[in-house]
Amino acid sequence: MVNFSPKLDVSLDPPLPKTRNEGLVIRKYGGSSLATPEMVNEVADEVAAIAEAGDRVVLVVSAMGDSTDRLIDLAGKFAEPPAPRELDQLMATGEQVSAAVLAMALTERGIEAVSLSGDQAGIEVAGEPGAATIVRVDPGKIAARLRDARVVVVAGFQGRDADGELLTLGRGGSDTTAVALAAALGGSECEIRTDVHGVRTADPRIVRDTRVVRTISYDAMVELAGLGARVLHPRSVELARRHGVAVRVTHASDPGPSTVVTAGEASMEDVPRVIGIAHERDVRLVRVEVSASGPDHYARVLATLAACGVRPDNLSWPDPGELRFTVRGTEPLGLPIARLAMELDARSTVFEDLGSVSVVGTALLDPPGFLPGLLRVLADHRVTVPAMTTSPSRLTAVIPADAVDMTVRALHDSFGLAVDRP
The missing domain is CATH 3.30.2130.10 (VC0802-like)
Known part of the structure; x- marks a missing residue:
């Protein structure tokens, strides 16, 4: 059983203590890794093996494949432009579908699993529709579920504000959700499972002989993400830096090299490179x-x-x-x-x-x-x-x-x- 030490209401500002929970896996799967029922089942097989080995698992999921684009197109058939609040209500369903079907697939494999919306997972947000920010996470919500289930699947990209309104986080929102949960739950690392082998030295669609950057500092990753690299959103990296959460970026299904985003080794001076x-x-x-x-x-x-x-x-x-x-x-x-x-x-x-x-x-x-x-x-x-x-x-x-x-x-x-x- 994972020992959850944080208080029931943990603000993400100021930073949390650096106590970590061993035996807790926190992982995010992007929409390209969940695009079809077959791919969802492949993810379920992998996660089931982790749970059977004894770890507790918290998953954050994006909408399946191009579901978000299809929901935006659907909204456009009724209003142009759609009301921002109603568009948020619609778009949040994409991640909720992913969470529910993955929890079903895990249950079929004999793994006790439960899906949660961002609100049910204790994520409080503030801001405007489509551009909210996470201000607080109540880890007791997920901790209570993990007493009965080995896997909790959380819909990324969303939360509730202080008035009870559902809001989405905008681009990169599921990455940010995963890092926020890792910080609140005391996970030692947040894994981002996607369709690339980590962060590369350039876009491999342009440069054929790129290589994977095995370790990169928070500062350098923020710069790369903010200047066009699409692997991680700058908001998620900033959050990881503030709370000392290591972020591992790796391919969802193809074993290979990965990138770890961390504080890096302390040195007297930065080496020019x-x-x-x-x-x-x-x-x-x-x-x-x-x-x-x-x-x-x-x-x-x-x-x-x-x-x-x-x-x-x-x-x-x-x-x-x-x-x-x-x-x-x-x-x-x-x-x-x-x-x-x-x-x-x-x-x-x-x-x-x-x-x-x-x-x-x-x-x-x-x-x-x-x-x-x-x-x-x-x-x-x-x-x-x-x-x-x-x-x-x-x-x-x-x-x-x-x-x-x-x-x-x-x-x-x-x-x-x-x-x-x-």
């Missing part, structure tokens, strides 16, 4: 010309953009009357630009068809060899760079979208990230 190359395809550069300059006026520009849901990257002020920034994604910019013109008498120009490439690592600016290396690759391939940002952990260049793939391959090769060749 490149860990991976990340990229984005949908980037726009926005130039805003303002009639007045100064921090206060720029603050008003940024506040107006935030009110419209725009999150600027790579901010710069080429001259006192001009603000430049990039925006990732394809959301229309017509409304924020119109508001800037109306409220602040600002003129805006949007440059389309851009992407970005990012070199991610440690101590990249000391010594300064990595930045010249990036610029040399861009120059050798005649790639124009309308914007750039640097920090000790990343070097990001905004470039034409049609040059992204070639640049990723060139940088991966230039920084020696390829697998060893015989």
Whole structure:
């Protein structure tokens, strides 16, 4: 029997004590690992073997296959756009279906299992529909179930707020659910089972000879995830870092290498090195010309953009009357630009068809060899760079979208990230 020591109501802020429960497996399965009944049964076989060996298991599941996309399409047949609250009620059912059928499959194998919604699992959230954040987990809810069952299957991506409203967590929500439960329950590790063998040095769809990064720090993983790597969501990594939960990313069904995201070894100084190359395809550069300059006026520009849901990257002020920034994604910019013109008498120009490439690592600016290396690759391939940002952990260049793939391959090769060749 697992000994659950946390209190019945555990807030995720401040961090929990570092006491861990041995004999407790916490694992998340992505939707691609549960896409068909046959795949659900394969997962059930694997989990049943763990439970039969004596461990207690808490699973977090995403919606089966493309269920989320189908639910969004279904909502669009009745309302365009759907009311955010009602869309959340609909989308939360995808994960609940996965949890229920997996619990059924485990029960058929003689394993006592129970499925729980996010609310039933004690997950309290706050925020807006489609973008809630986890504020509290009551581990007593799951602990009570584990006294009678060997496996608890939790629907990811969701919870209830203080008013009893069901809210979903947005992109990456199931990863975040799994890490939050690991923190609250005292799990020593949170496993993320997906359709890739861990975190790679670049997107393997672009670069053929990538390799798996066996161990990566929280900081480096946050950078990779935030700059285009899709394996983990930055929110889940930030949560893991805050509570000291190691995260293992591994393939759901194909044995092979895996990546462990952890604090890493303590050292006096970071060793300068490149860990991976990340990229984005949908980037726009926005130039805003303002009639007045100064921090206060720029603050008003940024506040107006935030009110419209725009999150600027790579901010710069080429001259006192001009603000430049990039925006990732394809959301229309017509409304924020119109508001800037109306409220602040600002003129805006949007440059389309851009992407970005990012070199991610440690101590990249000391010594300064990595930045010249990036610029040399861009120059050798005649790639124009309308914007750039640097920090000790990343070097990001905004470039034409049609040059992204070639640049990723060139940088991966230039920084020696390829697998060893015989």
